Amino acid sequence: MSRRCELTGKGPMVGNNVSHANNKTKRRFMPNLNDVTLQSEALGRGVKLRITASALRTVDHRGGLDAFLAKAKDDELSPKALKIKREIAAARAAEA
Template sequence: MSRRCELTGKGPMTGNNVSHANNKTRRRFLPNLNDVSLMSEALGRPVKLRISAAALRTVDHRGGIDAFFAKSKDEELSARALKVKKEIAKAQAPAA
């Protein structure tokens, strides 16, 4: 399982640990990933995703997973999230 957010594409970054003596050793900054189930109103079922805490706040800010997918770009999404986005778009098409 990769350490990459399925909605934003946020992944590990690299940097340095810097000691008091100013010694530098390489380190990794890992994203704060959480396994969440977000309820999709269009599908009527929860969607399980592995997303960062920042992405979870963005989903809440935009008004749910359906609204998030409506505004998101396909390049940022994982293959699993892209599949869910297409399912939601298909479910919303007859209603609109």
């Protein structure tokens, strides 16, 4: 399983540990990933995703998974999230 957010595309970053003596050693900054089930109003079911804590706050702020995916750029989304975005768009088109 990759260490990448399925909604925002955030992944590990590289930096340095810096000691008191100013010695530098490489380290990795991992994203705060969580396994969550988000509810989709258009699909009427829950969707399991592995996203960062900041992405979860953004989803809440934008008004749910459907609203988040509507605004999200396709190149940032994982293939699984892109498939869900297309399903939601098709469900909304069928309603109207």
